[in-house]
Amino acid sequence: MQGEIRMGENSRESATRLPADAGWRIGVLYSRTGVTAATESEHFFGTALAIEEVNAAGGVDGRQLDPVVYDPKSDPDEYRRLASRMLQEDDVTVIFGCSTSSSRKAVLPVIERNNALLWYCSIYEGFEYSPNVIYTGAVPNQNSMQLAAYLLRNHGRRFFLVGADYIYPRESNRIMRDMVEQHGGEIVEELYLPSDADPSALDQVVRQIKAVKPDVVFSTLIGRGARAFYQLYREHGIDPSRIPIASLTMTEGETRMIGPELCGGHIISASYVNTLNHASNKRFLESWRMRFGDQPASMWSEMAYNQVHLFALALARTRSLDTAKLVEAVHEVEFDSPEGMLKIDRENNHAVLTPRIAICRPDGLFDIVWEGRIPIKPDPYLTSYGFAEFWLDGDAA
Template sequence: MNRDTGESSSGAGAPAPWRIGVLFSRKGHMSIPEAEHFRGTALAVEEINLAGGVLGRPIEPVCYDPESSPELYRRYAERLLTEDGISTIFGCCASSTRKAILATVERRNALLWYPSLYEGFEYSPNVIYTGAAPNQNSLQLARYLFANYGRKFYLIGSDYIYPRESNRIMRDVVAREGGEVVAETYVPVVPHEDDLHRVVQDIRRKAPSVVFSTVVGDAAEELYRIYYEAGFDPRTLPIASLTMAEGEIQAVGSELCAGHITSAPYFSSVDTPESRRFVQSYRAHFGAGAPVTMYAEAAYFQIHVFAQALARARSLDTQRLVDAALGTEFDAPQGRIRIDPDNNHTYLWPRIGVANGKGSFDIVWEARDPIKPDPYLVDHVYDHG
């Protein structure tokens, strides 16, 4: 097989498939959101292949499970790009895993499609970023919290790059708006239960207006349980997050989470024809009770964007594929998105959702138009929409 074109080396028989790498965890502390990334990817690949593939050739995923481990991510990325002869990877959720494979992707001039929200302040010509940058979730969330809950913020995060950078941004916004950060604290990525109990006790002592959490994975679910057991009422003192989607809410227990807040481009309650079709198809494939989340949605639409770009590029050559992807638009479940030619990020639709106790979110605010990604917060303005 020719790595760049996907054409059969023998020229005989059926056309060779377009081979892509898929790196999302189904085990480990990030298994819930990453499994949703994986399922969204699988659904889109199936849709495209059932419709005839790309230029008459199917997409063939080569999948590994990195088990939420940056080291396994690094190892499997290297395997995909060398032994498997693949040049395009769909993968990563936590920034620690993206950072783990970025040097390998760049060194081998491959292309990573990254569907997770992240802390911003990054650009690579070898990455297409389809999750939210801070100006598409953090800034809108801060405005909503100021208007509805107050100006005393308690910041709690897992101890790695995404929470520390996200909290740095939130500190700046709170200070600029005349608010106060009453505490900023971190727990290990896989904390002991006692670490979370201490945080919840400190929240009671500091009496903030709102808790902004960048605790991720299994630890976030445990934090929400402990918070509930401590007697806090999320309707009056919510935990606000950028990461807690329907899957984690379901794992915690929907009734325990009523009132908590998430800022994201997509919730399963988005009422568009594309969203309704996506939810129906996703649950038909993965079960009637399967949570449909921002993680699944971004992974889903980026495969469709890739397929459009591939049809134009007619090649998996990284530069040709990137050139074809930039400016591409797609009617995603969240709304019409566009890959920004300025920075390889994506125009998205910021929304604020409040957990309703039924496993989904009531959308209490949404942008009128898609917001241009500003990963370096050049504008640092948050009164869009």
């Protein structure tokens, strides 16, 4: 494909640039190795596809997008170091990157100090705003609230919380606990494990779930540990139709890695699943399959894809990589994304998104069982925990 971007397989810090004169230089900072390699590789593929599409269409104002690409290896210190290198040595002022909150917080001081612009496509716990970040993933009022309400209505009131021991899981579980307890539910246990948890520790958690018999498990485990957790769940004979695992992160790519037959019946809350019947999604999936074959697209790749196209639309207006001009311009554009029309809220630089809840099928894809009637404005500071505004009555897909 014209304008293809890639990383050297064996180099520690290879930066492969497109052969374009005076291109729009941008940074791409996603891990292809380490604990979060699976989801961040999907970020990378979505980013690559969008860059290639923009360049194949002639670029922006006649100039190609010129990516500088590094692998921070899932290490927050590497994110910080490589972001600094991009900004100080590679003539980059716009970076698409980071997945976990720990990696975002590691680079944020560098981004702000250099008045650069970070495009951050992961879901996260909210409670942050920076004029130097465009946040295109969901915040809790666009996924956690709806999930809590759905689970309380359809699965019961006894919740078991398990997560990785870092910012996002702890904050997500705090929010889930508040919402569940405010609406008559009970948290029977809340446990944390290292991000790359040992299988024996995961096994003990599954045994505890089997003994406690909660109505639902809310998991904020990540990476290899999360995949092992789902596998152990079925090995211990826990039936997802009786005690499902509910997640904000376990999407199509990882269900394939786990084994789709082991994931049937589990639940996700996300703004995108790749079974959406939108013309824009069909176009996206066709391009995705032409580029990546049968590797499934997911929320992780889709939102990374979207934000590059939003950036290109904003850049077409500014014809400049000036941070303030780009931020102003992105508030004025919309992108017909695979999940629907996408725009950024002027008040907080977060995306306006449609919440959806879906159940995994035995083939690893997801059937939507609830969908918001309209897109939801982001409320990153979670000023309200109320459920009424999410129209759960009569809103099945």
